[in-house]
Amino acid sequence: MKYCFFCGESYPDKTEMFARGTYNCCPNCNNTMKKGITLIGYTEKPTFENQGPISKIVSGDREFLAYPTSEYVTFSEDVAKNVFTDEMFENIKKANESNGFVLIPDERIRELKNTYKQIKNPKSESDKQEA
Numbered sequence: 001m002k003y004c005f006f007c008g009e010s011y012p013d014k015t016e017m018f019a020r021g022t023y024n025c026c027p028n029c030n031n032t033m034k035k036g037i038t039l040i041g042y043t044e045k046p047t048f049e050n051q052g053p054i055s056k057i058v059s060g061d062r063e064f065l066a067y068p069t070s071e072y073v074t075f076s077e078d079v080a081k082n083v084f085t086d087e088m089f090e091n092i093k094k095a096n097e098s099n100g101f102v103l104i105p106d107e108r109i110r111e112l113k114n115t116y117k118q119i120k121n122p123k124s125e126s127d128k129q130e131a
């Protein structure tokens with residue numbers, strides 16, 4: 001079986017997976033992420049044993065490794081424009097175009113998820129209704 005790092009769903013081995021950094025992304029999450037600007041939450045410490053970093057972040061004079069938490073949100077450009085300042089929006093848009101995602105601190109992503117309308121993963125939505 002293959003697992004999607006982002007939604008936790010398992011898939012048969014033959015399923016084509018998509019990469020976000022070195023992390024497996026399932027076709028459903030990939031479709032959602034492609035629809036807009038995708039923000040992936042990170043912490044500066046691994047979230048489980050032997051976790052590999054998704055990226056190195058340089059922020060001012062600080063340099064650290066970022067470990068994804070599996071939390072993500074995908075916003076339309078219109079929503080992202082409301083969330084961020086113009087300058088940040090331009091940077092985020094560019095980073096999203098080149099990498100397919102943008103890393104942001106995990107506590108911020110939880111706040112954004114609760115505040116702004118996101119592009120939903122249709123599969124995880126139906127899972128929620130059943131639960």
Ligand SMILES: [Zn+2]
Nearest residue numbers: 004007026029
């Ligand atoms: Zn997934």
